[in-house]
Amino acid sequence: MAAPESGDGNNGAARMVTLISSDNTRFEVEAAAASLSQTLQLTILDGGGGGGDGIPLPNVDSATLSKVLEYCIKHAPAAANGGAPNATAVDRAELERFDNEFVNIDQSVLYSLIMAAHNLEIEGLQSLVAKKVADMIKGKSPMEIRRTLGFPDPTPEEQAEMNAHMLEYGWAYE
Amino acid sequence: MEEGMAAAPPTNIKKRKSDRMEGGEPPPPGSVKCDSDGSLDLISRLPDEVLGTIISLLPTMDGARTQAISWRWRPLWRSSPLNLQADHNFTGQDRKRIAFVSKILSVHPGPARRLALLGIRLRHRYGKIDGWLRSRALTGLREMVFRYEIEDPQLPYPLPPSALRFAPTLCAPEIGNCDFPNELAPSLNFPCLKQLTLCSVTMSQDALHSLLSGCTILESLLLMGNNGIASLHVSSPTLRSIGFSASGYWVQLQYGIMLQELVIEDAPCLERLLPLNPNYGPATIRVIRAPKLEILGLLSDGISKLQLGTLVFQLGDLSVHREDFGP
Numbered sequence: 001m002a003a004p005e006s007g008d009g010n011n012g013a014a015r016m017v018t019l020i021s022s023d024n025t026r027f028e029v030e031a032a033a034a035s036l037s038q039t040l041q042l043t044i045l046d047g048g049g050g051g052g053d054g055i056p057l058p059n060v061d062s063a064t065l066s067k068v069l070e071y072c073i074k075h076a077p078a079a080a081n082g083g084a085p086n087a088t089a090v091d092r093a094e095l096e097r098f099d100n101e102f103v104n105i106d107q108s109v110l111y112s113l114i115m116a117a118h119n120l121e122i123e124g125l126q127s128l129v130a131k132k133v134a135d136m137i138k139g140k141s142p143m144e145i146r147r148t149l150g151f152p153d154p155t156p157e158e159q160a161e162m163n164a165h166m167l168e169y170g171w172a173y174e
Numbered sequence: 175m176e177e178g179m180a181a182a183p184p185t186n187i188k189k190r191k192s193d194r195m196e197g198g199e200p201p202p203p204g205s206v207k208c209d210s211d212g213s214l215d216l217i218s219r220l221p222d223e224v225l226g227t228i229i230s231l232l233p234t235m236d237g238a239r240t241q242a243i244s245w246r247w248r249p250l251w252r253s254s255p256l257n258l259q260a261d262h263n264f265t266g267q268d269r270k271r272i273a274f275v276s277k278i279l280s281v282h283p284g285p286a287r288r289l290a291l292l293g294i295r296l297r298h299r300y301g302k303i304d305g306w307l308r309s310r311a312l313t314g315l316r317e318m319v320f321r322y323e324i325e326d327p328q329l330p331y332p333l334p335p336s337a338l339r340f341a342p343t344l345c346a347p348e349i350g351n352c353d354f355p356n357e358l359a360p361s362l363n364f365p366c367l368k369q370l371t372l373c374s375v376t377m378s379q380d381a382l383h384s385l386l387s388g389c390t391i392l393e394s395l396l397l398m399g400n401n402g403i404a405s406l407h408v409s410s411p412t413l414r415s416i417g418f419s420a421s422g423y424w425v426q427l428q429y430g431i432m433l434q435e436l437v438i439e440d441a442p443c444l445e446r447l448l449p450l451n452p453n454y455g456p457a458t459i460r461v462i463r464a465p466k467l468e469i470l471g472l473l474s475d476g477i478s479k480l481q482l483g484t485l486v487f488q489l490g491d492l493s494v495h496r497e498d499f500g501p
Contacts, residue, residue, distance in 0.1 A: 165242035
């Protein structure tokens with residue numbers, strides 16, 4: 001459905017939309033913030049999500065959605081500014097501080113966030129969370145990565161495979 | 175991520191979503207063991223595409239090592255866009271570095287996100303470097319840093335034309351310490367290129383002008399210590415920032431042709447015009463039309479003439495609107 005009709009053309013600044021999480025919690029949020037999601041943007045441009053309707057998000061639970069929206073609300077003004085070329089250094093530093101703080105979370109929350117960012121196609125959030133995980137992996141041996149990411153201890157077969165890899169890819173371990 | 179109790183009726187959004195969530199590769203036969211018990215590390219449940227993005231953000235060797243962490247991760251490095259950075263962090267030994275680059279390009283099937291060849295010693299290796307740049311692993315390259323280590327400034331350091339085969343996909347190339355293949359410039363188009371850096375590159379004035387006209391969405395241009403361009407005329411509907419210097423990072427050009435004149439003919443979006451090393455010129459800066467120009471970096475003795483529209487300043491030591499001096 002949702003053949004992008006010309007719609008209302010201008011998505012007014014204070015227009016609100018409602019998003020409904022998988023556990024049926026309703027979140028009312030400015031259309032501009034929700035539109036950071038490429039997936040939602042089409043529906044919203046098409047006039048969806050207003051009034052009593054709401055847009056159901058069956059893959060995102062309320063805890064995750066509220067976290068996602070926290071990000072969107074914070075980043076919406078800069079995004080509206082076309083990548084914020086005019087943003088002052090202070091604005092940029094503030095967003096950076098927010099981002100660092102934002103991903104300082106439990107791994108399970110982080111992964112739910114990664115999935116949500118991926119499904120909702122929120123570009124900035126996708127790279128923020130991917131970078132966080134990359135930082136967790138960087139500079140570690142496979143065994144250390146397993147521990148960091150909460151893998152169970154390797155079975156003997158897995159251990160053997162790891163050793164085989166270290167032989168085959170010797171250059172990656174110098 | 176639980177599908178669960180969702181009371182909400184399925185919509186087109188849901189459909190698209192769940193397709194993508196299941197997008198991960200099926201486990202190889204006989205290795206189902208992990209998935210059924212709830213103890214599987216959560217991260218491995220993410221789709222391949224997501225894990226691939228994470229891997230391609232890692233430094234080269236870190237990325238390759240993720241293959242060893244489990245069967246789930248094994249195929250991912252090879253199927254994620256390659257991030258190949260060969261600098262002194264990669265390994266201090268030149269010969270080893272060369273061997274590693276060859277090795278990695280031979281084991282990764284491509285495509286690539288980023289290639290950084292920094293401080294590569296040319297010597298007798300032109301053919302080898304050209305071969306690297308032609309390799310399939312580098313298909314679709316988006317970011318490229320290419321810089322030779324200059325061991326003898328008397329010798330030529332040609333940039334292999336194969337480095338320019340990425341023109342259709344490059345977003346932010348940084349080219350330094352080499353001789354640009356001038357004859358190719360008129361035929362090049364860079365439809366994705368937003369940021370261009372040329373540092374200590376020898377190239378003709380005409381070649382740079384053609385190169386710039388092939389960058390149709392260019393926003394940021396950084397030119398430092400290039401040789402062969404005495405006068406640069408810039409017209410661009412998209413450019414926002416220009417950083418320039420007649421001298422290079424490391425050495426002053428002792429010979430050759432340094433930038434003497436920079437003319438901004440028409441740059442409706444230009445906001446920042448930054449002389450990065452004003453003591454060394456260029457001697458003349460002329461701005462004919464740049465209605466959005468807000469910041470003009472620090473000026474000094476090296477710049478003797480500044481013309482804004484019809485207003486001409488003959489400068490001893492003058493600074494205008496000191497806000498931002500850095501590159």
